[in-house]
Amino acid sequence: MFESLTEKLGSIFSNLKSRGKLSEKEIKKGMRQIKLALLEADVNYRVVKNFIKSVQEKALGQEVQDSLTPGQQIIKIVNNELINLMASKKKPQTLPPNKTSKLMLVGLQGSGKTTTCAKLAIKYKRDNYSPLLVAADIYRPAAIDQLKTLGKSIDVPVYSKDTKKVKKIAKGAVKFAQDNDHNLLLFDTAGRLHIDEKMMQELKVMEKVLEPDEIFYVADAMTGQDAVNSAQEFDSQLNISGIILTKMDGDARGGAALSIKSVTNKPIRYIGVGEKLNQLEKFHADRIASRILGMGDVLSLIEKAESAYEQEEAKKLEEKIRKNSFSLEDFLDQLQKIRKMGPLDQLVKMLPGAQSKLLQKTDFDESEMNHIEAIIRSMTKEERLKPKIINGSRRQRIARGSGTSLQQVNRLLKQFNQMKSMMKKFKNQKHKLGGNLPGF
Amino acid sequence: MSILDKLKKKLAKTHNSFVKRIAEVIRLRGKVDEELIEEIEDVLIQADLGVNITAKIINNLEEKIRIKKIKNSDKIYSILEEIIIDILEEEYEGTSGIDYSPAVKPHVIMFVGVNGTGKTTTIAKVANRYLDRGDRVLLVAADTFRAAAHKQLDIWAKDVGADIIGSKHGADPASVVYNALTSAKAKNYDVVLIDTAGRLHTKVNLMKELEKINRTADKVVKNSPHETYLVIDATTGQNGVQQAKNFIQSLPISGVILTKLDGTAKGGVAIGIKDKLDIPVKAICTGEKVEDIRQFDAANFVRAIFED
Numbered sequence: 001m002f003e004s005l006t007e008k009l010g011s012i013f014s015n016l017k018s019r020g021k022l023s024e025k026e027i028k029k030g031m032r033q034i035k036l037a038l039l040e041a042d043v044n045y046r047v048v049k050n051f052i053k054s055v056q057e058k059a060l061g062q063e064v065q066d067s068l069t070p071g072q073q074i075i076k077i078v079n080n081e082l083i084n085l086m087a088s089k090k091k092p093q094t095l096p097p098n099k100t101s102k103l104m105l106v107g108l109q110g111s112g113k114t115t116t117c118a119k120l121a122i123k124y125k126r127d128n129y130s131p132l133l134v135a136a137d138i139y140r141p142a143a144i145d146q147l148k149t150l151g152k153s154i155d156v157p158v159y160s161k162d163t164k165k166v167k168k169i170a171k172g173a174v175k176f177a178q179d180n181d182h183n184l185l186l187f188d189t190a191g192r193l194h195i196d197e198k199m200m201q202e203l204k205v206m207e208k209v210l211e212p213d214e215i216f217y218v219a220d221a222m223t224g225q226d227a228v229n230s231a232q233e234f235d236s237q238l239n240i241s242g243i244i245l246t247k248m249d250g251d252a253r254g255g256a257a258l259s260i261k262s263v264t265n266k267p268i269r270y271i272g273v274g275e276k277l278n279q280l281e282k283f284h285a286d287r288i289a290s291r292i293l294g295m296g297d298v299l300s301l302i303e304k305a306e307s308a309y310e311q312e313e314a315k316k317l318e319e320k321i322r323k324n325s326f327s328l329e330d331f332l333d334q335l336q337k338i339r340k341m342g343p344l345d346q347l348v349k350m351l352p353g354a355q356s357k358l359l360q361k362t363d364f365d366e367s368e369m370n371h372i373e374a375i376i377r378s379m380t381k382e383e384r385l386k387p388k389i390i391n392g393s394r395r396q397r398i399a400r401g402s403g404t405s406l407q408q409v410n411r412l413l414k415q416f417n418q419m420k421s422m423m424k425k426f427k428n429q430k431h432k433l434g435g436n437l438p439g440f
Numbered sequence: 441m442s443i444l445d446k447l448k449k450k451l452a453k454t455h456n457s458f459v460k461r462i463a464e465v466i467r468l469r470g471k472v473d474e475e476l477i478e479e480i481e482d483v484l485i486q487a488d489l490g491v492n493i494t495a496k497i498i499n500n501l502e503e504k505i506r507i508k509k510i511k512n513s514d515k516i517y518s519i520l521e522e523i524i525i526d527i528l529e530e531e532y533e534g535t536s537g538i539d540y541s542p543a544v545k546p547h548v549i550m551f552v553g554v555n556g557t558g559k560t561t562t563i564a565k566v567a568n569r570y571l572d573r574g575d576r577v578l579l580v581a582a583d584t585f586r587a588a589a590h591k592q593l594d595i596w597a598k599d600v601g602a603d604i605i606g607s608k609h610g611a612d613p614a615s616v617v618y619n620a621l622t623s624a625k626a627k628n629y630d631v632v633l634i635d636t637a638g639r640l641h642t643k644v645n646l647m648k649e650l651e652k653i654n655r656t657a658d659k660v661v662k663n664s665p666h667e668t669y670l671v672i673d674a675t676t677g678q679n680g681v682q683q684a685k686n687f688i689q690s691l692p693i694s695g696v697i698l699t700k701l702d703g704t705a706k707g708g709v710a711i712g713i714k715d716k717l718d719i720p721v722k723a724i725c726t727g728e729k730v731e732d733i734r735q736f737d738a739a740n741f742v743r744a745i746f747e748d
Contacts, residue, residue: 004682036491039485039490039491040490040491040492040678041678042488042677042678042679045482045485045486108675108700108703109556109558109700109728110555110556110557110558110673110700111556112555112556139728140592141591141592141594141595141596141599142588142589142591142592142594142595143588143592145587145588145591145592146586146587146588146589146591146592147587148588149587149588149609150587153587193700193702193703194703194704195703195704220556220673220675220676222554222673222676222677222679222680222683223675223676223677224488224675224676224677224678224679224680224705224708224709225485225486225487225488225677225705226488226674226675226703226704226705226706227675227677229704229705230675230703230704247554247555247556247640249640249642250554250640250641250642250679251641251642251679251682252679253677253678253679255677255678256677275555275585366645367645
C-alpha cells in the first residue's frame with residue numbers, strides 16, 4: 001500500500017537529508033514538493049493545505065534550525081503530523097458479551113460492506129462472541145445470496161427476510177438473535193449515495209429502531225477527492241462510530257486514509273487487506289505513518305508471525321535446528337506457516353526499506369512456492385526425513401509426480417542442503433558468542 | 441422531467457456557478473491573477489484530475505490568456521473547456537461510444553475492473569441498450585470468485601430479458617468463456633457480454649487469469665473479445681491511472697466506462713487516463729436503473745467538473 005507516495009516522499013527527504021543546513025527557501029521548496037506528492041496521492045486538497053501549513057510552521061522553527069541533522073528533524077515532524085492526521089484519541093468501546101450488541105455497516109456502493117461484514121464476523125467469533133449476520137441489503141440483486149454464501153463458508157448464520165421494509169428486518173433479526181443466543185448482530189446495509197435522501201432516510205430509520213452500538217462507515221481506500229464529501233455526509237446524518245478502509249492491499253495512494261479521519265474526526269478502526277475473509281487488520285496510525293515514510297512496519301510483521309506460530313512449536317523448531325535434525329518435512333511445515341501469514345509480497349513490504357527499487361521489481365510469484373510444496377509432497381516420508389537417499393531415479397519420480405522438472409527438484413534439494421549448512425554455522429556461532437561473552 | 445431537461449437544468453446551474461465564481465474573483469481583484477488561477481487549480485484537483493494534468497491544463501490556460509490578452513471572465517471558461525475537451529476527444533472518428541456496428545457475429549465484449557466498480561450492473565445496462573436495438577444478447581457469468589456473483593447477473597438477465605450462461609462458484613473462468621462462446625456461435629447470438637471477477641490490478645496471478653480468458657476467447661471467436669471495457673468508479677482517485685496502466689499491460693483495453701457519476705464525484709481521473717494512456721471514455725453510468733447509461737459526451741463531462 002501507498003507505494004507511490006512512499007517513493008516520492010523518500011526522494012524528497014533524501015534530498016533534504018543530504019544538506020547540513022537548511023535555508024528557509026530550501027524548506028519551502030521541500031514543502032511544496034510534499035504538497036504535490038500528497039495531492040497526487042489523493043489526499044483531500046484542504047487537508048493537504050492544513051497539513052503543509054502545520055509542518056512548515058514547525059520546520060521553520062528554531063529546533064530544526066539548530067539541529068545538526070535538519071533533514072531528519074523534518075522527517076520526524078512529518079511523521080508526527082501524519083500520525084496526528086490519522087490517529088484518534090478515542091478508545092474503541094468493547095462490546096459486553098452479556099448483552100446483544102448491534103453493529104451496522106454503511107457506505108457507498110461497491111465499497112466492500114458485505115465482504116467486510118463477513119470479515120468482522122470471523123473476528124468477533126474468534127473473540128468468543130456468537131455473531132449473527134443480517135442481510136439488510138434488499139436492493140442489490142443477489143446481495144442476500146452473497147452474504148448467505150459467505151456466512152456458510154465461515155459457519156456464521158445469516159438472518160434474512162423477504163420484505164422491502166428494513167425496519168421489519170431489523171426487528172426480526174433482533175428477536176431471532178435473542179431466541180438463538182447470538183450476542184452480536186452485524187447488519188449489512190445496501191450501498192447508497194450520500195446525496196440520495198430517500199436512501200439515507202432509510203438508514204436513519206434503521207438507526208432509530210436498532211440503536212446500534214457501532215455504525216461503521218466502510219470506504220474504498222482508492223477513493224479520490226470525493227472520499228471526504230461522502231464520509232462527511234454519512235457522518236452528519238448518522239452517528240458513525242468508526243471507519244473501515246477496504247482494498248488496502250492494492251496500490252492505493254493513501255488519500256482516503258489520510259483525509260477521512262481528519263474531516264470526520266472519527267477513528268479508522270480496521271483495514272481490509274485482501275479478498276480472503278481473514279484479511280482484516282486493526283488500524284494503527286503510527287504503523288501506517290511509518291510505512292508511508294518507508295520505515296517499514298515490523299510490529300505488524302511480528303504480530304502476524306505470532307499468530308501463525310505457537311510458542312511451543314517455536315521451541316521444538318529451535319531444538320531441531322540445534323540438533324541438526326531439521327528435515328524436509330519441517331521445511332514444508334515452515335513454508336505453510338509463512339504462507340498462512342499472508343501473501344509474500346505483503347510481508348516483504350512491511351520490512352524497513354522495502355520500498356527500494358530493487359524489491360519493487362521483484363515479482364513475488366506465489367507459484368514458485370506451490371512448486372516447492374508439490375515437490376516435497378511427492379516424496380515419501382522416508383525421503384523427506386532423509387533427503388540423502390534421494391537418488392537419480394527417485395528424483396525423476398518426484399519430478400513426474402509433482403509436475404515439475406528434474407532441474408527444479410535438484411534445485412530444491414541443493415537449496416535445502418545449503419540451508420542446513422547455514423543452520424549449522426548459525427548454531428556454532430551462537431556457541432562461540434556465548435563462550436566469548438560471559439554473562440550474555 | 442425528461443432526461444434532457446434535467447441535464448439542461450443541471451448544466452445551467454453548473455455554468456452559472458463557475459462563471460459567477462470567476463466573475464466574483466475578477467470583480468474583487470480586478471484582473472485575471474494568481475488567485476483566480478489557484479481557484480481553478482483547486483477545482484481541477486478536487487475533481488480528481490491529479491497534479492500533473494492540472495498543471496498541464498493551467499499552463500496551457502495561462503499561455504492562451506497571455507496570447508489572446510484575455511481579461512473577460514466568460515472567455516476563461518470556454519478556453520478551459522476547449523483545453524480539456526481537446527484532451528478527451530478521440531482523434532480517430534468512426535467509433536461511437538458503446539454503440540458499435542457489428543462486423544461479425546457474435547460481437548464479444550468483456551468487462552474488467554477492480555472490485556466494486558459496478559461491472560455486473562453495467563453489463564445489465566449495456567445488455568438492455570442492445571436488446572432495445574433488437575440484438576440477441578448473451579450474458580456470460582465468468583465471475584466465479586465473488587460469492588453469488590452469477591446470481592446477481594442472473595437476476596439482471598431476467599430483468600432485461602437477456603439469455604445467460606451461468607457458472608459454478610470456483611469454476612475456471614476461461615473454460616466458462618470457452619463454453620459460452622461456443623454456444624453463442626452455434627446459436628447465432630449478435631452480442632456476448634462477459635462479466636469477470638473484480639480484481640486489484642496489482643495481483644499478478646489474477647491479471648494472468650484475464651490474459652488466459654482473452655486467449656481462450658480468441659480461440660473460439662477469432663479476434664475476440666472485440667472490445668474490452670475497463671469499468672472505473674468515478675469516485676476513484678489517481679489510483680485509477682495506475683489501474684488502467686496495469687490492465688492494458690495484460691489486455692487490449694478499448695475504452696473506459698465511468699460509473700457512479702450520479703454522486704458528487706466528478707470522475708476527473710478519466711482525463712488523466714485519456715491523456716497518459718490514450719484510452720477513451722466510452723460511456724457513463726448515472727444511477728442504479730438499467731436505463732442509467734449514456735454515451736460519453738466530453739463537453740457535458742467538462743461542464744460537470746465545474747459544477748458545485
